[in-house]
Amino acid sequence: MRTPINELADGMTLAQAFQAADKQLRVNRQGGKYILLKLSDRTGTIAAMMWNADEATFDRFDRGDYIYCQGRTQVHNGALQIIVTQLERMDAHEVDANDFDRFDSGQADQHVARLQELLATLTQPFLQRLAAAYLEDNDFMDQFRLAAAAVSNHHAYPGGLLHHTVNMMELVRLISPRYSELDTDLLMMGAFLHDLGKIDELKASGEISYTDRGQLLGHIVIGIQLLGEKIQQVERDSGESFPTNLRYHLEHLVVSHHGTQEYGSPKIPVTLEAVALHHIDNLDAKLASYTSIIGRDVAADGNWTNYNPSIGRKLWKG
The missing domain is CATH 1.10.3210 (Hypothetical protein af1432)
Structure with missing residues (x-):
């Protein structure tokens, strides 16, 4: 049974389907390639990274495809993300469309x-x-x-x-x-x-x-x-x-x-x-x-969100 994005928490091990909302192949300072992803389901979206990637992995799926991801969640700069260790494209009949509509x-x-x-x-x-x-x-x-x-x-x-x-x-x-x-x-x-x-x-x-x-x-x-x-x-x-x-x-x-x-x-x-x-x-x-x-925030402080640079402030969520 898959865990919806809005129920994910720090430190969880994942092996489940997502929809690939976006993907970019990037190069780090050392010249290594990685894939930056935006994964989605019916409850929202989440950023994901796959390190040590290559063009073959990047070309394995397209935006909008369903993909089976293995990895773990972690907090980075106050936001939850997924570090993907393995991924495979899935056919539409392999997922429950209600999880993504x-x-x-x-x-x-x-x-x-x-x-x-x-x-x-x-x-x-x-x-x-x-x-x-x-x-x-x-x-x-x-x-x-x-x-x-x-x-x-x-x-x-x-x-x-x-x-x-x-x-x-x-x-x-x-x-x-x-x-x-x-x-x-x-x-x-x-x-x-x-x-x-x-x-x-x-x-x-x-x-x-x-x-x-x-x-x-x-x-x-x-x-x-x-x-x-x-x-x-x-x-x-x-x-x-x-x-x-x-x-x-x-x-x-x-x-x-x-x-x-x-x-x-x-x-x-x-x-x-x-x-x-x-x-x-x-x-x-x-x-x-x-x-x-406020709903997406994963700050440890129960009363305040992390500082959000796009709005220039923390928000009270107590």
Whole structure:
């Protein structure tokens, strides 16, 4: 019986299947070769190393393959990793697919139902029609259910984008009534639209990675293109022109939601709704990311995580 990644601990001896999420053949300072791996299962990912490797071993399997690994776990720089001593490629029929499928269809169904309820609260007629154009697009919704919100930072799993989007829309419901200056319909639609370009930016099947289109354009540009297509559809179906000013405000919400140009936004937020959307997005992403850091931490100090250089701090986990 295999031990899930989220249950691994320091000093364990392993002989079990993983999925090869990534692999790199590297050379150390002494000229020796080693394989750097990222192994995954349905509970998460873990780094692994195989020392004294060669091209033949590296070529024995591809990214996405199942591999049988023998080795041991150890803590390095505060993170758990696996030192692999032996590995072999496995055929798909040799593993239980349930050990590796990270998509929770039941949870996705619940999130889709809640998404429909939240979009049903819109009162502006053109926003109602725009929401319907997305919801009634079966191909789009199938992709949306499966999409991840990121490769590694937050909600980085199949269905993560839908989860993140619904979380943000729930926050809009809580926050918007406190500030009468905000246009609740506009902010709700912005929360729905802001990351939809990730459906085409990231690969939904196999290990999460960037598509060619995602690498070349990014999710903000893709999201604006998708929005333009849906607005054209609304205009065709209704026989009316979509309000130009409303379109500009929706586009601004998408292009400014990262908050600063340093973090990839072509424009910084200049409307109240855009400012609110950026902070709602950042709140949900940060809490998800930090919760994940706490969950993966293997520090000996029970109250604090190891220092994490990516966020510049330890986190309280007591």
